[in-house]
Amino acid sequence: MPKLGMVGGTGPESTVEYYQAIIKRYQDKTGNPEELPEFLIHSINMYKIFDLVDSGEEGELVAYLAAAVQDLQKAGADFAVLAANTPHIVFEEVRQETGVPMISIVEETFREADRLNLGNVGLIGTKFTMENDFFKEPFLANGKKLVVPNGDEQDYIHEKIVDELEKGIVKPETKDEFLNIISRMVEEDGIDGIILGCTELPMLIKPEDTKIRQLDTLEIHAAAIAEAMVGE
Missing domain, CATH: 3.40.50.1860 (Rossmann fold)
Known part of the structure; x- marks a missing residue:
């Protein structure tokens, strides 16, 4: 099974919902309610994301998100997602910077x-x-x-x-x-x-x-x- 690496915390409330939704969708697809997928979550600072976007510091935003994705890759993730809409402002740049397969919201x-x-x-x-x-x-x-x-x-x-x-x-x-x-x-x-x-x-x-x-x-x-x- 390909291992997911999820950049979460953007914000914390929806990261909990992501966790539950992914498990439910996975169990629905496998047809096994006793099967639990193993995946990684790297929780980052939502307010730092907002500050960087608001101040137009795109390069720093890319670096911050790319570092989180690369940390997940080092921990064993085969692909990654940004678990929020706002960070997708620089999704393509992060995908190119890391070279990690990513799924865009x-x-x-x-x-x-x-x-x-x-x-x-x-x-x-x-x-x-x-x-x-x-x-x-x-x-x-x-x-x-x-x-x-x-x-x-x-x-x-x-x-x-x-x-x-x-x-x-x-x-x-x-x-x-x-x-x-x-x-x-x-x-x-x-x-x-x-x-x-x-x-x-x-x-x-x-x-x-x-x-x-x-x-x-x-x-x-x-x-x-x-x-x-x-x-x-």
């Missing part, structure tokens, strides 16, 4: 949107994920639209992710406002799906909360990881 989310034949997809996440082009590129390159909230909405979403969700805090009023933003995007932007582009967002938004298709990036990523672990 962005690439897998695009594949799922394409499989579902979604053509006009909304994206919510940290301001870094919404402002930058790394998530938009595969969609635009394949003739699909990717829509983000307006500036004020982006500020609100980012604030609540950092101050609440990343700390495990879930508030009903925050959920209501997030759903209002998604509803506005459906009505005004015509989106036919919504990407939960922060791996903490499923703590807040559940499948039954929206009429349009939700793309849970954590679950999509976990499914691809489990496939790689069982050799599919």
Whole structure:
């Protein structure tokens, strides 16, 4: 079985969800509830990631993430993942720097949107994920639209992710406002799906909360990881 190396801690809440999701997906694929995959987790500092992105220190961000991936490789990992959306700002650079096989959350989310034949997809996440082009590129390159909230909405979403969700805090009023933003995007932007582009967002938004298709990036990523672990 190829051994996974997961760069986690970005943030801690979703790393726990990744751990559980990977195990469940792996057991589903093997058909054995008593089979547990063995894999490595290197937990790094989420706030350092945010600081480096916010200050535009891309080279230092690549070095920080690449060092974590290389540590996992030295410990025996055959392939690696970055267990969050925001660090994928420099995913390609990290992959090239390390030479380690890696599974991208962005690439897998695009594949799922394409499989579902979604053509006009909304994206919510940290301001870094919404402002930058790394998530938009595969969609635009394949003739699909990717829509983000307006500036004020982006500020609100980012604030609540950092101050609440990343700390495990879930508030009903925050959920209501997030759903209002998604509803506005459906009505005004015509989106036919919504990407939960922060791996903490499923703590807040559940499948039954929206009429349009939700793309849970954590679950999509976990499914691809489990496939790689069982050799599919």
